Amino acid sequence: MPLSELIVGFTIFLQGALLVVPRASVVRRGVEILALAGLGAAALKLAFSLGLPSGEHTFAMLDDQAIFRLPRAALIFSSLLLVRMASTTRELPEGRKPEVIFLITVLTFVCDLLILSRHGTLSMILLVLSTWTGFFLGGLAYRGRAEGEAVLKFWVQASVSLTLGFGAIVMISLVAGGAHLDIIAEYMKGQAAYSPRSLLVVIGLFLPFLMAGGFFPFHFVSIDRDHGLPWTVQTALSVTFQGAIAVAAWKVGVSVFGQSSREGVSEGMRVLQYCGLIGGFWLALFALSQVNSKRLFSAFVGAHWSAVLAAGALPTLLSATAIVYALSAIFVWSAMLGFVWSRFQEWAGSEEISAVYGAAKEFRTSGLILLLALASPLCLPGFPGFPSILHLLAAVIEQKSLSFLALEAALLSLLCLSGIRIGTDLLFRLSPGSTKRAGPSEFFCYGALDWGVILSVGAALLTAGFFCHPILRSLTQSAATFLR
Amino acid sequence: MSGLAGLLGTFLLLAFAVFAGGGFSRGRALWTLSLFAHLLAWAGFLVVVLGLYAKSAGGAATVYSPLILPANQWSAAAAFLWDFPSAALSLAACSVAVSFHFIARDLLDRSRATVASLAGYLFCILGSLGSDHPLLFCVFFAGTMVPRMVFAGMDSHESRIETVKETAFLFTVALFSLLVCMLAFAEPFRGTLDSWFKISGGEWVVPPGSLGLCLLLLAASISAGIFPFHGNARKIFRMGEIERAAPLALQPLVGFGLLFRFGLASFPREFTTFGSFFLGFFAIGIAYCAAGFAGARSARDRVFWLQQVLSCFVAVGFFSLSVKGWHGAEVLLFFECMVVPFLLFVLACHERRQAMPSVKELGRYPAFALSTALAALFALFLPVSVGFYGALLVAWSLVGRFHWPLPFVVLSMPLIAFAGVRIMYFQLGEPAKSASSSEGFTDLRRDELIAIFPLGLMLLFLGLIPRLLMGPIGVSVSGALRSMGIVD
16 A cells, blocks of 8 residues: 555544544544644655656555656645635534544545556445545535535435446456456457447446546536535535546546557547547536536536546557646646635625625735636646646647647637636626625635645645646656556 | 846846735835836846847857756757847837836836736746747747736726736637647657648648648737737727836737747748738738728827737738848837837826827927927838838838739828828827816926836937947848848
């Protein structure tokens, strides 16, 4: 088991032990400190082991590939912000915050394992586990009808994922002779392109991921599902949960279909590419028309995950580097965006974006954090968004298809337009209802823990942006091992 | 030595932008520091220009900076390289930024974001002018977006938000076009293009070069704000405080910098094939913009159309693909990036004054009259302005080579002269204001004088002794074109 996993696992164990202590204030503080310390240590461990060789901790079901250490570190880094969100929000009942923080740590652990998994059955188990963790998170946030509806939808989704996932893995095992990714990959090598059997494997393998993650053809699921949940849970689901599933789906795709002996894009990766493109366009256009901030955030982040999946159909060194770097970047900036945006909305006491027009200009520190978060989706140099876009476009150019290149560029432009819209609305617009906004300005007074988390995540963003060259070089070397 | 001065001048502004954005200083102290930083940058580029000027007699006209900045895993040797035209343009941009400190003193005093944006914006423009690698250029090009958004959006009215969004979106499209273009025609993809762009089964293949040319021109025309994207550029001139538009008026430097430095070098065959078509297109554009200039009803519109005329002239000079044309275009680009901000500063002084004197009373306000006269002088393209020589060279480059576009260029000149006469007194054509009493009218204040006259006098000086600027530019341009196999 990788050390980072052990650290997070031990943190969960300690948090669980602390939760039985009857003194509420001690529990809350203790659980939060434990979560921050454990997650921070695990993220740093991963970040500092980027250049180390793969396979130190490879088992039958888990595979510690060096190339996935960056997205795993980013996932855990983003959880630091989620923990702070859960601690400071007023949307969650005070008494339930320790449990929410505990579940966020569990979700991080399960999602991290999902990225490590190299066995179909384990992936399905983890997929269902993470869905159920999300379901419990939604349940803990229950305050009224809105949350109740969200929990009910989540329950439906979790049940469908469970049925679909295990049904699919049984079917694949029967067809391919096993559920290990290597066995399925071997089976695929003997199949003709786009034959019914190969398409069956494609559908069976990807459908549970697409269902649980809310990607096309289930792109509407996550937005409807999350509507009504508190910002903390919403951000955890859009960033940690959906992002980990995107990484895992791409990893499964490359492991099973990427190593096909046929040249060009394999059918499995092509299906994933179409799902990314169609879902990405749908979500990007949906985001442009949204006035509800939570739905806008969900669609905006979801469209970014889809756009990255749409670019990584050809598993080459460049493409693998581009996809992993871009996915890692989204983890961090989207968590930061959720962190600061949620404060604006909570301060305004509304979910409508019109309630926070110009708020970022009013509260300069939060405005600066917002700019820091939006700099990446707006492709500003010095932040990870610019090298991400550069490499994503290069990855699509490698596929030698003008139509896919045009579609990907159009999708990324639409996403930039959404980012511009969020930025201009929160920074420049004059608020029509400033008299209504009676929220206390304490929302924007950041404590020492807040600053610690913001500065460490901000430093991670800037390091990944300014020093993208050594990071990308290291990723390329790891990608060679992974693709081999 | 001069390479280091250029680097210092460029990166000092980045450091200052971070400092200003961090909120370590505010108000007048920040303004003073900002002025100091911009003056240092100006001095740095003065050293570069003087260094190049001293060497131009011997034929060497470039400085290679010692900085190696790897932009990504493909371009390990991306670096800065200033030739005389880019160094002169950098110096002009720094001069405008220094003058901006005086004309917009109140604005900079009260808005830290504007101070940081000005430094960041100038840093990106200087970086893009000095970039010797297309991907490094893209980095600086991308960096100009947020400062542009801040200049166009801060303190704006609700109606301007859509303009900010439109500008930013167009910019994103330009950036993506440029990225795709540069990536597709850079290593490791160069040489494998023929099989890339198959539409269906290889039956119809898009010629890669023409696709790259279209993407490059799209990026250049959006960033330079010329046709068909002039509508967006026009909206910039409609903001509340007109002096805010002055830094944005430097944007053509980036668009044309892209064309001059990387356009012909990347697509020599395509530019040679389609160059005459684009030349004719922009020659008609000159006539159209000259008509717009003559028919403009407000002073802001006149400045906008003058900028468009100059941009079209620069484009015509570029597409002539001749030494004369490029020489004239580079000179005109320098003139454009100095004269448009100068006119905006003069216009800002006019707009700040509620009551305006009649033309007869102008003699009582010498500084005001002189600034207005200088503005008219430059807008008329008289032989005392360097713009005259630039336009002359561009028109001359067409003689004997491009027959049908030439009449459009020649016939536009009277229109420009007529419009230039109208610009002599900005308020002409706005009778309600010009008829008002001049009571309470004051001459230019000290800040306004410091902002306007150094720019105006520098333009006048270079117009009176054009050889100072045009000689080294000519040497540099002919050297660059000769290296690409083009001689007159």
